[in-house]
Amino acid sequence: MVIKRKFSEHYHIMPNRTKNQLNNYFTFLKKQPKGFVYVENELPIKTPDTPCSKQPRLDELKKQCHNCQACPLASQGRSQVVFGRGWAEAQLMFIGEGPGRDEDRLGKPFVGRAGQLLSKIIAAMELDEDNVYITNVVKCRPPNNRAPLPQESGTCKDLLLFKEIDIIQPKVICALGSTAIKALLGDHLAISKVRGQFLDFRGYPLLPTYHPAYLLRNPAEKRTVWEDMKKVLAKLAE
Numbered sequence: 001m002v003i004k005r006k007f008s009e010h011y012h013i014m015p016n017r018t019k020n021q022l023n024n025y026f027t028f029l030k031k032q033p034k035g036f037v038y039v040e041n042e043l044p045i046k047t048p049d050t051p052c053s054k055q056p057r058l059d060e061l062k063k064q065c066h067n068c069q070a071c072p073l074a075s076q077g078r079s080q081v082v083f084g085r086g087w088a089e090a091q092l093m094f095i096g097e098g099p100g101r102d103e104d105r106l107g108k109p110f111v112g113r114a115g116q117l118l119s120k121i122i123a124a125m126e127l128d129e130d131n132v133y134i135t136n137v138v139k140c141r142p143p144n145n146r147a148p149l150p151q152e153s154g155t156c157k158d159l160l161l162f163k164e165i166d167i168i169q170p171k172v173i174c175a176l177g178s179t180a181i182k183a184l185l186g187d188h189l190a191i192s193k194v195r196g197q198f199l200d201f202r203g204y205p206l207l208p209t210y211h212p213a214y215l216l217r218n219p220a221e222k223r224t225v226w227e228d229m230k231k232v233l234a235k236l237a238e
Contacts, residue, residue, distance in 0.1 A: 054088035054089060054167050054168060055088040057088075057167045058084075058088050058164070058167055058168075061083075061160065061163055061164070061167070062083045065081055065083070065139070065159060065160055066080075066081055066083075067081065068081050068139070068140070068159065068160075070155050070156075070159055071138075071140075071151060071152045071155040071156065072149075072151070072152065073138065073140035073141070073142060073148075073152050074140060076140075076142070076143050077141070077143055078099075078104060078140040078141050079104045079105060079107075079141075080104065080107050081139045081140060082099040082103050082104060082107055082108065082109055082136065082139050082140065082141070083107075083109075083135075083139060083160075084109060084133055084134060084135030084136075084164055085108050085109060085133070085134055085135075086129075086130065086131070086132050086133035086134050086135075087130060087131045087132065087133060088133070088167065088168060089168070090131060090132050090133040090168055090170055091132075091170055091171040091172065091236055092127070092132045092133070092170055092171065092172050092173075092174065092232065092236060093132070093133045093134075093135070093164075093165065093168060093170040093172070093173045093174070094110075094118065094132065094133070094134045094135070094174050094176055095135055095136065095137060095161070095173060095174070095175050095176060095180050095184070096109065096110060096114075096134075096135070096136045096137070096176040096177060096180055096211060097136060097137055097138070097147065097148065097176070097177055097179040097180055097211065098136045098137060098138040098139075098140070098141060098142055098147075098148050098179075099136060099138075099139070099140065099141040100112050100114070100141060100145050101141070101145070102115070103115070103141065104140075104141040109134050109135055109136050110134050110212075113213075113216060114211065114212035114213040114215075114216060115212070117212040117215060117216065118134070118176075118212045121212070121225065121226075121229060124226070124229070125229050125232070125233055133164075133168055133170065135161065135164055136161075136180075137153050137156060137157060137161060137179060137180055137183040137184075138152055138153055138156040139156055139160055140152075140156075147179050148179065148183070153179075153183045157183060157184075165202070165204070170204065171205075171235070171236055172204070172205055172206075172207065172232055172235050172236055173201060173204050173205070173206040173207070174206075174207050174208075174209060174228075174232055175206055175207070175208045175209070176209065176210070176211045176212065177191065177210065177211030177213070177214060178190070178191040178211075179211075180208070180211075181194060181208040184201055184206065185199060185201060185206070189208075191208055191210065194208050195208050195209055195210065195224075195228065196208075196209065196224070196227065196228045196231065198231070198235065205235055207228060207231060207232055207235070209224075209225050209228040209229075210224065210225050
């Protein structure tokens with residue numbers, strides 16, 4: 001009963017392609033005679049390819065902005081535009097502040113120390129990192145890792161971030177840190193006041209929590225963020 005309940009809790013947040021595989025497998029099992037025994041590598045299950053209609057749109061958006069010159073960050077030392085990563089059909093989207101040194105070098109968001117901590121958080125949620133979507137408010141590294149200026153974040157939001165959200169249409173958005181929540185919902189909001197509360201962002205439930213970089217400096221707050229992640233999981237389960 002425990003296994004059945006745990007499976008039920010997580011089935012609805014599985015990617016569609018995984019659900020299709022499971023449904024095909026269960027259908028196959030129902031057709032087998034009494035006493036059927038599964039033998040590895042002999043189960044003739046054919047899973048149809050389910051191409052993602054959203055991925056080409058994300059790819060095109062990335063292509064259009066791979067050498068963006070729309071804001072001053074383009075000429076302030078960035079190595080490359082750091083586009084979001086993850087699954088285009090993701091139900092959960094994480095939005096951080098902007099790329100750091102490691103992200104600028106590798107061209108992927110959240111790959112430094114803070115990114116490694118985010119990966120551990122996602123794993124603790126029993127989610128596959130490839131099945132969420134991770135991005136930042138700005139896609140170019142600000143000089144000396146400073147916070148993005150209003151003009152920079154405003155330009156990047158309109159050109160990229162809002163379009164990423166509109167393409168993916170996640171079930172839940174998690175805003176990581178003060179810069180992200182202010183960029184999305186306004187400068188009047190303080191992360192200390194709204195953390196852990198679901199807010200509305202253009203029709204999407206958005207939960208602000210502390211940035212992983214903050215947790216590296218304040219490890220005692222990891223428990224607080226974990227409580228927030230349980231709220232995210234509960235919202236995904238609705």
